[in-house]
Amino acid sequence: MTPTPISHNKMFGGVQATYKHRSDACDCDMKVAVFTPDGVSTDTGDAPVLIWLSGLTCDTTNFQTKAGAQRVAAELGIVLVMPDTSPRGDDVPDTEDRYDFGKGAGFYLDATAKPWAKHYNMESYIRDELTAWISETLPVDIDRMGIFGHSMGGHGALTLHLKNPKLFKTCSAFSPIVAPSQVAWGRGAFEGYLGKDETKWADYDATELLMRGTTDTNILIDQGTDDQFLSEHLRTDIFTAACEKMGQDHTIRMQAGYDHSYFFIATFIEDHLRHHATRL
Amino acid sequence: MTPTPISHNKMFGGVQATYKHRSDACDCDMKVAVFTPDGVSTDTGDAPVLIWLSGLTCDTTNFQTKAGAQRVAAELGIVLVMPDTSPRGDDVPDTEDRYDFGKGAGFYLDATAKPWAKHYNMESYIRDELTAWISETLPVDIDRMGIFGHSMGGHGALTLHLKNPKLFKTCSAFSPIVAPSQVAWGRGAFEGYLGKDETKWADYDATELLMRGTTDTNILIDQGTDDQFLSEHLRTDIFTAACEKMGQDHTIRMQAGYDHSYFFIATFIEDHLRHHATRL
8 A cells, every 4th residue: 555646736835645555455556635734744644634535427636626625625634535436447347437436436335246346445445444544544543534435435435434434533424325225326337336225225325224224323314406417317315304303413504506516515514514623 | 789699597586697799890699797796776877887898718707607706796786797708609700729829719809800800899889889878778887988808808807998998997817918919929919910010919908008198096906926828928017117107096916825616716806896896
């Protein structure tokens, strides 16, 4: 997991960098972007760290160039870690005609169906390998780690937090897929990566996971009311109902007039960073 | 010049939109992006407006997605207008092997050499047509208009301000080409668009224009010291010397460790918006 530097840009006094490192879980090299604020001490190594999980079709570049998060992270002294959305490389199987399956669409799960199982193990990569790399490489306190993301990455953030609340202590999401077993994006991905036995799907369904048990932190979700994917794929209402039924501490905001784009994310990213900062 | 809407996204309470309109100067359809803050009154129509000119290879998308300017513009009540960097379309001549000439590289001048003169008239487009369209279409006070840009667009902002200080009342630039007649990027463009007679070039050279006379506003320039183009193409020192010789009011900041990227622009964009806001 020794990182190879790919790019390095000064930004808001800190450093926005991209690295490449080996992933055994995904059996390929993975890229990961990191923003380290100025003033984060490599001696004390006690900064909080947030993992951002991007959505369908994205890679390590989208969030670092479009969200405007570094300005706030620099102010708050938070290290940002932005992994890729799927395994990559010529050896990794892909689909030719689907943006919602294959490369760019790893869904942050460990695939069990062929031919995906060899490389598509994003849950193990994020939970085990990336967090180990963060702990070894970055000047952070791994006990002050949160997770957030967008759309498919919101699904990843919610499921990883709900399954590992002591590892990913805080959680927020923009426009997340909250009930993948019930919507087309999720069902298509789960059938392909996990097979047709739907009993195996619940382990990657945020609503199902929440029904098993709550966490003791406030989960923040922002969802635009003009999001073209809201009624068919996102269905915030299902997770809201589950939070209320289970007594999960939550702040779910339906933001009038906003859509699924990074223009929406940029508008509210400061709120999300402050949400995590006050809890880590 | 009736605009055709292409996209429309809510952002920071306002609207980030892109339009297409006819340009007679460029003899083609031109795209232009506009951010209008919430609270800008269409009744009074008295908001200040800033035109952003992008650099080589850019189009209307780069600044609106990467600079983070809308957050500050929303706070200050400034309308942002982001035109394209060159004429576009199948009829417009281009080069196949050069990123610094042809499409994406209009240099904000009126070409006189064939075959460029028919379409490459970005100075007339920006100065006459775009400002007329702004005045007719947007809820702004055209007497409160400033101009800024990056790299080739910094060259455009400086030259358009120096030649039209009553129209473009305020001016700032990131990493501008300041002496195009003396550097490879500028000489290559001017020889192609204007011909080999260098006496015709001075009219598009910010340093030459400044030597003809100053303006009564403070010109703000931010330039990264680690910019890979600084010593060969940008040469901030030439313009700094001209400002000092001519007594032009200026604030030229060499920013240690920053490069030519939008990570640099995003870091200091707030300073630029406030620079214009206090003067408009």
